[in-house]
């Protein structure tokens with residue numbers, strides 16, 4: 001069936017429908033990963049967005065049991081150049097088409113994704129719609145321009161109740177703004193006793209759990225859409241070692257007095273070079289973000305820049321000068337992408353270990 005992808009500037013792409021046959025709106029963003037489409041489309045940080053993969057063949061290794069980053073995908077549409085209908089892989093259990101049908105997500109294939117990506121790079125991120133309607137273009141563009149993008153994504157994707165992934169090691173409160181399973185995997189692999197809490201948890205509720213550390217997860221949308229989280233972080237900052245990832249990094253920065261801004265088209269892919277300033281080392285990182293901490297907003301705060309993106313110089317990591325707290329804009333849990341930054345979880349563990357020792361020492365003195 002014929003399907004259309006329409007952008008807010010009036011551009012129209014004609015392709016073929018796959019997945020669910022449904023009209024859908026969202027912010028159109030591109031991801032440059034060569035593999036990892038299953039992790040991308042199930043990453044809750046893409047909630048409300050229409051994602052296009054720049055790699056031209058998608059679906060060729062199917063969908064498997066193990067690579068989901070959430071219990072369901074939250075994307076609003078999936079745009080590809082060539083959609084493979086006959087996947088081949090020993091882990092394959094479903095086709096991409098079946099997955100999108102199951103979760104009522106429209107896909108569109110046969111799109112010139114290079115042109116689409118260049119447009120987004122030139123104009124910046126745009127609203128778009130996928131439809132099988134045959135209505136005149138002007139009518140569809142008008143209806144697209146009449147829609148407003150959602151701002152309540154975090155409350156849609158965050159857990160509704162507290163749950164735990166037990167372990168015998170450090171107790172970590174994972175504040176779930178739309179956490180990828182990769183973060184849980186990295187913590188449980190290190191034997192952490194993880195308690196996952198909803199995004200609107202209060203500082204007092206966290207204290208009651210008596211954690212050794214707090215991890216602020218990734219998540220969708222604008223960090224300024226979750227002001228209650230900023231308040232909570234401001235209140236609890238300094239009481240426990242804290243590690244922020246992506247949205248968690250942005251919220252930690254806001255709570256520390258810095259500001260965030262929306263980037264032109266963001267960073268999404270598995271090969272973003274990041275320089276770690278204290279060591280001078282460069283890491284290839286997995287990224288997915290539209291917003292960034294504003295460099296000139298750091299003056300007057302106690303935050304120090306620890307990491308920068310080598311492609312455009314934007315801030316990719318900060319640490320608190322006086323408190324046990326640090327954060328990164330990229331994804332040390334990878335999924336998809338390189339594992340090079342996994343050591344950051346070890347740093348978080350070491351921070352919890354030292355804080356625990358200091359506490360015991362203080363008590364016995």
Ligand SMILES: NC(=O)CC[C@H](N)C(=O)O
Nearest residue numbers: 218219221246247290291
């Ligand atoms: N992956 C994330 O946590 C993304 C953070 C935020 N939603 C952004 O787009 O910048």
